[in-house]
Amino acid sequence: MNVVIFGATGMVGQGVLRECLLDGGVERVLAVGRRPTGRRHDKLRELVHENLLDTSNIEGELAGFDTCFFCLGVSSMGMSEEDYTRVTHDITMAVAETLVRRNPGMTFVFVSGAGTDGTECGGSMWARVKGRTENALLRLSFKSAYMFRPAFIQPMHGIVSRTATYRALYAVMGPLTPLLRALLPAHVTTTEKVGRAMLAVARRGASKVVLENRDINALAG
Numbered sequence: 001m002n003v004v005i006f007g008a009t010g011m012v013g014q015g016v017l018r019e020c021l022l023d024g025g026v027e028r029v030l031a032v033g034r035r036p037t038g039r040r041h042d043k044l045r046e047l048v049h050e051n052l053l054d055t056s057n058i059e060g061e062l063a064g065f066d067t068c069f070f071c072l073g074v075s076s077m078g079m080s081e082e083d084y085t086r087v088t089h090d091i092t093m094a095v096a097e098t099l100v101r102r103n104p105g106m107t108f109v110f111v112s113g114a115g116t117d118g119t120e121c122g123g124s125m126w127a128r129v130k131g132r133t134e135n136a137l138l139r140l141s142f143k144s145a146y147m148f149r150p151a152f153i154q155p156m157h158g159i160v161s162r163t164a165t166y167r168a169l170y171a172v173m174g175p176l177t178p179l180l181r182a183l184l185p186a187h188v189t190t191t192e193k194v195g196r197a198m199l200a201v202a203r204r205g206a207s208k209v210v211l212e213n214r215d216i217n218a219l220a221g
Contacts, residue, residue: 001202002028004065006052006095007072008037012111012150014159015191016069016198017044023199030065032058033072052091055098063102067202070095070110076126084126089133100140107202108142110134111194114151114187114213138209146201150194151187151213159191186214193220 003020007013008031020026021041031037032047049058052072070092076084092110099106112134117127120135134147197219201211206219 001026001067001199002030002065003067003069003202004030004032004062004099005069005071006032007070007111009033009035010071010073011155011159012073012153012191012194013069013071015156016071016195018157018159019192019195019199020069025203026199030061032062053086053094055095059098059102062099065099065103065106067107068096068099068103068109069198069202070108073111076129081125081129085129088126088129089136092133093136096137096140096142100142104141105143107205108137108140108145109198109201110137110145110147112147112149114149116147116149118210134210144201144205145209146206147210148194148198148216149210149212150189150216152189153194154188154190156190156192186212186217189213189216189220193217196220 003026005013005017005020008017017029017031017037017039020029021044027043029044030047031044032049034048034050036046036048047058047061049055055062072091074087096108099108112130115127116134117124117131118134120128120131122128137145137147194216197216200219
């Protein structure tokens with residue numbers, strides 16, 4: 001399997017990259033983003049590209065992949081709907097439209113979030129934008145596309161969030177994670193499980209295209 005990852009420096013992306021590098025069935029990984037991951041591995045190549053709204057000058061390097069794990073995202077905190085839409089919807093679609101043109105047999109996996117509004121009409125700005133992005137991706141002619149909606153994600157193996165607010169949240173919630181997992185198992189996952197679940201759907205598919213936190217944990221095994 002040849003995999004391209006967008007957002008491999010974020011918390012989820014770091015976990016997905018780790019699982020891809022550990023997986024013997026993944027032959028080649030291309031990490032694309034605005035900054036390098038800092039990782040070194042024989043099957044990893046990195047492509048630093050500042051403006052993901054325009055991939056015209058790197059389009060040729062995005063061909064020949066079976067799977068895309070799209071983990072790029074930002075917190076909506078303090079952002080206008082216009083700015084959040086540009087990062088969450090516009091960049092995602094610009095990349096996806098390039099990938100489907102170059103790799104029509106690709107499986108595309110998008111990291112969304114629990115509570116995403118597929119109707120695009122709810123009162124939560126971030127949920128509407130995520131829902132519009134999911135719906136637009138599902139209309140593209142990929143071989144298959146899956147929307148991952150994790151809830152609380154526990155970072156594993158030394159992975160940390162690049163967002164200061166989230167780092168503070170995880171510092172507080174970390175000691176409570178075993179209790180959360182015991183009380184609310186359907187709402188807690190890990191960076192490791194998200195990565196494993198993505199690899200599972202890339203290989204075997206899934207019975208539905210929108211995968212909630214419970215589904216992610218089941219796929220991860």
